[in-house]
Amino acid sequence: MQDLLELMQTLREKCPWDREQTPASLTPYAIEEAYEVEDAVRSGEIAHIQEELGDLLLQVIFQAQMYSEQGAFDFYDVVEGLKQKLIRRHPHVFDENYVNLSTDQVNALWTQIKQQEKQQRGQTHVSALDQVKLGASIHQAQQIQQYAAKLNFDWENVEGAWLKFDEEIQELKQAIQQHDPVHIEEELGDSLFALINVGRKLQQNCDQALLATISKFRSRFAYIEQQLAQQGLRPEQCNLSQLDDLWNQAKDAEKV
Template identity: 60%
Template sequence: MQQLLDIMRELREKCPWDREQTPHSLTRYAIEEAYEVEDAVRSGNLNDIRDELGDLLLQVVFQAQMYSEQGAFDFQDVVNAITQKLIRRHPHVFEAEKFEQLTPEQVSNLWQDIKTQEKQGKPQARLDAIKPGPSLQQAEAIQKNAAKIGFDFAHVKDAYEKLEEELSELQQAMKNGHSDEIQDEFGDCLFSLVNVGRKLGVSSESALLGTIHKFRSRFAYIEQQALLQGKSVDQMSLAEMDQLWEAAKTAKEAHHAHHRDTVVTHVRPSNTSESI
């Protein structure tokens, strides 16, 4: 661990890229690494899990080093903070004599009770209960929370009209050509689209993941077809790729139709008398 800390300190001193990073510029990488840990664990590949956990640890070390340079805290302070929190929130382990055997559910309730006690005396806004996380999920959770006290559109039609209003404002921002304004209005459009999905009973996160999977599959088809033609995708024109994209859609639809027909054939009775 000390070697890793020493390497990080040296990188901050001598590497141009590492030297120019800030706590804000690095947060995106921490998020990406957390997702890569999840993907590695899902795959079950132990080497990948080990490597991705190391990448995630690096983000903690990197952030701690930058704050240490500011004189705020260092890596040891981070370790001490989580150590004290674990002890404080697990009295059933570290003060076991005061507790009977607890179920996992009782442990979870105890954890929440202790968290609540820790926050006593601190001002709490309603939306503080919404944890930071993937932006689409966070937006949906915020909207659901606000809806509980009536801060919501009555109908999906109203939410859709709000989306159209935000899209119009984005168009105006694009005409103005101000990057900050464009980003702000683009964010408003995304938030409004999540709200439309919520009113329709659609999970924005699941819907987008489905589209990402679909895009990956169709793009892989383009690459495969390009190889069959003795090309790579970067040698193809946009028109050629568009043609293969449409072919990928047709192939997928044909596959689904065949699958449906197969299912129907398997479940269809073999004669009319059995059907009756």
């Protein structure tokens, strides 16, 4: 491990590409490597899995090295933090007061501990949506389309992609009218894929666009929860009209 850390430090000092990287510029590679690990595991090829796990580890090493250069933390701080978190989130393993819990009880305890950690970090409000994991993306679809475009399988301009999207939406509507779940799923996938293609033709990073929208949704929904909490209410106790009014308030607050 020490040899690997020293190698990473040497690369940062002597490789022009490595020197130019920042934590932000490197993040897309971490996401890509995580997908490649998933693909390798599905393939069942042991050598491939080993290689892709190494590539993913590289992203951790690289990020830690950059933050170490800033004097923020180093790799060993990451390791220690992870170790303490695992112990803290597994009281049913390391604390005799929490033995013999069921799987459901363990999951509930895990969520409770995570919420406590966020509050201790100064996050006063914990949204119900925080249980939804970050990082879901449409990266693979856009990558496939970009590759196909290099092989001349592409529209000449965005108008062609937009017409295809309109076509897929109409087919989705027809599937819905037919009440055919299998057909609906297929056409929904086709519509999403076509919309991603429109974004690609507009030279947009569809993954980042969607993640930005998800972040915006989280923020606005948290506003709704906070406003209702002041009245002693929860979202499930309100009708759609009440929630929509608060949603619009959240939008207006963003403009201030």
